[in-house]
Amino acid sequence: MTAPVVKGRCPGALNPMMSGDGLVVRIRPFNGRLRRAQADGIATLATAHGNGMLDISSRGNIQLRGVTDQSHPPLIQGLRHMALVDASADIEARRNVLVTPFWITGDETEVFAADLTEALTAGDAPALPHKFGFAVDTGKEPVLQTASADIRLERDVAGGLILVADGAGSGKPVTSESIITEAMALADWFLENRQDQNRMAALVKTGLPLPPGFIVPRQTQTYVPAPGYTPLGAMVGLALGQLRVETLSSLAKHGGLRMTPWRLLLVENARELPDVEGLIWSADDPLLRVIACTGAPRCPQGHADARGIARHLAPHIPQGQFCHVSGCAKGCAHPKTADITVTGTPDGLSLIRNGRAEDTPQATGLSPQDIIKAI
Incomplete structure (x- = not known):
């Protein structure tokens, strides 16, 4: 049997990947959020330069499908106009940051996500494998432990900040001031010690001791993602993570969109949404x-x-x-x-x-x- 071709990377916006229906262009929303104008703009660009179908990935990104070699340059120009692409493909490949959707404007989660993005896009950022990612999961309780990430920012049961290497049961206590520096140091440690491992959990599994200080037990996630109304807005499900441009445009009329790795979108501040085709409302669906x-x-x-x-x-x-x-x-x-x-x-x-x-x-x-x- 012929083995599938493993390309070792995910598609990006600047570095798309060819599929059976054309180029797949993956947009990585900064801080895991699309402003209303950005979401509506993506719908317009996907109509003009793709086939009108969109995917929400397991890393909380949004993918445009059916893009061609000819339509890709004007698509990127449009995305740049909306501040949705990075300065280069190398920076884009490093900026794998998943953010809990349950943050409040101005809280530490929002700050950490922005500071982590700045560190990963700096000229001296670690040259990590393309699928290596970070999770900013610094709400009161973790919600992203089942999602793909290699370095995790979490809280312990007492509310203190901890830095976690994926695959480990304990984290290192850190402060608001040190957490990003410590995360970059852990990334450097991974690069210095890995052999053929491209993911943190694979390196941890070898039994290699973590650096000193990873001694605080992690909380165990109890949150189960489901559609419904939350204090921050409406959480809506997408069947198999797909949606059409019309659905995205309709949602954008009701609020900004926070991305999740669960094929769910959080529509900010929405208290009543119309029955839009393609959305899942029942947790029993x-x-x-x-x-x-x-x-x-x-x-x-x-x-x-x-x-x-x-x-x-x-x-x-x-x-x-x-x-x-x-x-x-x-x-x-x-x-x-x-x-x-x-x-x-x-x-x-x-x-x-x-x-x-x-x-x-x-x-x-x-x-x-x-x-x-x-x-």
Whole structure:
């Protein structure tokens, strides 16, 4: 079986990636937020220079699809006009910052996100692997522990700030003044000690001792993402992380948008939203139990229509369980384990329980109907 091509990077705006439906252009909103004018502007640009389809990624970014070599330059010009791209592709690749959506204007989370962005875009910033990322999760309780990140800014149970290396159970106590400097020092430590590891958890797993001071136990996340109204606005779900430009434009009329890694968007200060097509409002909606990549035919690596299969399987996934459907063994949409993982292969679907897309399957050569019978 031919192995999928691992490119070792995610698409960017300045460094897009070719897919089956054209270039994928990933926008990384600064501080995890789109102003209303920016969100509406993205919808306009996606209509003019893409195919009108958008994705929300597992890192809380927004992707435009169907961009061509000819439409890419004017698209970037438009994004620059809205201050949505970096000065260079190298800076863009380093600026992987995921921010909890539950911050209040002027609080420490907002400050930390801005200061971390400044540190990562500086000329002397560490030359980290392209998928290496940071999580600013400095609310009272953590909400981003299930999301992909390598260096995490969190709080301990007493409310103190701690710096966490992903994969470790304890963090280092830090202050508001030292947290960004300490995060950069931990990134330097990773670069100095890694061998072939590109992610922090893989290095921690080798048993290499962390630098001194990582002694404070982490809180365990209890937050479960779900649609609904919050004190900060309306949290809305997106089926399989997809939305059309019309949906984005409609949401932008009601407030700024805070990105999340859960295929949910927080519409700031919204207290009543219209019934916009494509949004999920119920925490019991079966589509929230599945996640899928683009899959075939839009992804040249895909061996299966991952999103079509996910929609077919969703009503059959038991409540409380989570299913990941991947078009190939790379598992781009969900690199962590899932209760049920379905992986596309040239010979049919593989079923994996409590594992990842690349793990050894329980059964292979299956059809969607076979998967339904098995679960």
